[in-house]
Amino acid sequence: MENLDTKVSAFGFAFSAKMKEDLRTAAGWAQIVAITGFVTSALVLVTNLVAERFLQAIFSAVINVLINVYLLRFAQQTKRGIENIDQNDMEAGANQLSLYFKVYGIIMVALSGILLLVFLSALVYANRF
Amino acid sequence: MEENNLEEASFFDIQISGSISLSLTKAARWAKLLAFFTVAVTVLFALIMLVSLRDANRISEKVLVTIVVVAIAITIVIVAGLLALLFGFSTKIKNGLRTFDTALLERGIALLKLYFIITGIVYMFGLLAVVTGLVVRIVNS
Secondary structure (H helix, E strand, C coil): CHHHHHHHHHHCCECCHHHHHHHHHHHHHHHHHHHHHHHHHHHHHHHHHHCCCHHHHHHHHHHHHHHHHHHHHHHHHHHHHHHHCCHHHHHHHHHHHHHHHHHHHHHHHHHHHHHHHHHHHHHHHHHHC | CHHHHHHHHHHHCCECCHHHHHHHHHHHHHHHHHHHHHHHHHHHHHHHHHHHHCCCCCHHHHHHHHHHHHHHHHHHHHHHHHHHHHHHHHHHHHHHHHHCCHHHHHHHHHHHHHHHHHHHHHHHHHHHHHHHHHHHHHHHC
């Protein structure tokens, strides 16, 4: 880690103007994704609660909030970092981006496991009847 | 003189520090895993839908199957586009950070931007669908 820092300073490896512009746009859209995700999950939560699908309501709400919280933090910290030329905010933003992909990835791994089980049981059920 | 100014500007600019480099590398690695398992989820979901609808006999059921197949095809196209962007982002960021190649990093971040733009548009359509569904349900009840 220290080695990398030294190397970086020695070569003056900084964010270019294009990178900052693209990151600012990415952060803006990430914020839209996160806020839209929160609104959608709130509406889905209400719909599921009204239909008395409590387990589905809780699961979808928790997953949506978990993913979008990291995305919103990435968006806010990165935008603040670029606007104020703040190294700490940029580092925190990059960390939130990695956490977003990590949490999203783990959820997708779990979901594909569940779907595989559902698919296998659907095949067994279809062949039995 | 101009070169000096550039160096000074980049010295005071936001640096791609060890911490940012490490976080971006991790993000790239997890993005690739996310892309791979999103393919798995999409394929499994499509298979489950097809298995549950394969015994459709009546005309109304056949129409339903056609609608589902078209919906699955559209979803696969959108997901494939997003995954191509994620794979591109992952590969370019990892290689760019390893070789200190600014051009590669720029392309990687541009792909991340495009990924969030398309995801944002898809999410807005999703929200619209949920709101429409709610309105229809309220009107019908």
